[in-house]
Amino acid sequence: QVQLVESGGGLVQAGGSLRLSCAASGRSFSSYTVGWFRQAPGKEREFVGAINWSGPSPTGYADSVKGRFTISRDNAKNTVYLQMNSLKPEDTAVYYCAAVFKAPSMRDSDYSYDYWGQGTQVTVSA
Numbered sequence: 001q002v003q004l005v006e007s008g009g010g011l012v013q014a015g016g017s018l019r020l021s022c023a024a025s026g027r028s029f030s031s032y033t034v035g036w037f038r039q040a041p042g043k044e045r046e047f048v049g050a051i052n053w054s055g056p057s058p059t060g061y062a063d064s065v066k067g068r069f070t071i072s073r074d075n076a077k078n079t080v081y082l083q084m085n086s087l088k089p090e091d092t093a094v095y096y097c098a099a100v101f102k103a104p105s106m107r108d109s110d111y112s113y114d115y116w117g118q119g120t121q122v123t124v125s126a
Contacts, residue, residue: 001026001115002024002025002026002029002032002099002115003024003025003026003115004022004023004024004097004098004099004115004116004117005022005023005024005117005118006020006021006022006023006095006096006097006117006118006119006120007020007021007023007120008020008021008120009095009120009121009122010121010122010123011123011124011125012087012122012123012124012125013124013125014087014088014089014124014125014126015086015087016087016124017083017084017085017086017087018084018087018122019081019082019083019084020036020081020082020084020095020097020120020122021079021080021081021082022034022036022079022080022081022082022097022117023077023078023079024078024079024080024099025078026078029075029078029099030053030073030075031053031101031102032053032099032100032101032102032115033051033052033053033099033100033101033102033103033106033107034050034051034071034073034080034097034098034099035047035048035049035050035097035098035099035100035107035108035110035112035113036048036049036050036071036082036095036096036097036098037095037096037097037098037110038091038093038094038095038096038122039093039094039096039119040090040092040093040094043093045096045110046062047062047108047109047110048061048062048065048069048082048095049061049062049065049069049071049082050071050106050107050108051071051072051080052103052105052106053102053103054102059071060106060108062108064090065084065091068084068085068086068087069082069083069084069085070082070083070085071083080097082095082097084122087122087124088124089124089125089126090124091122091124092122092123092124093121093122094119094120094121094122095119095120095121095122096116096117096118096119097116097117098110098113098114098115098116098117099113099114099115100112100113100114100115101114
């Protein structure tokens with residue numbers, strides 16, 4: 001079992017950047033696929049991207065963020081990062097990280113994940 005804590009959210013102007021962190025407790029975090037999701041007010045939670053625990057193509061992204069967002073992980077620090085560049089007002093949302101143990105392939109559905117963080121607010125002003 002893992003516990004996830006997101007940090008790094010805040011207020012930024014359009015075109016700016018933020019880096020979110022997802023810190024995990026527990027051992028063997030390197031064996032978890034970690035996904036990032038977001039939920040804007042009045043909207044359903046949506047997939048942002050994920051980093052797999054193994055495989056030749058370890059990351060995947062939603063089309064809306066491809067080329068602007070990058071996910072990476074530092075297994076020594078039990079942390080996954082979401083680097084967000086060229087932010088747009090429509091990126092405003094609460095961002096969540098989630099984890100699932102040794103997923104056989106990339107997961108982009110929230111029901112595929114077993115562990116969730118509490119979320120961190122990202123607000124992009126025009």
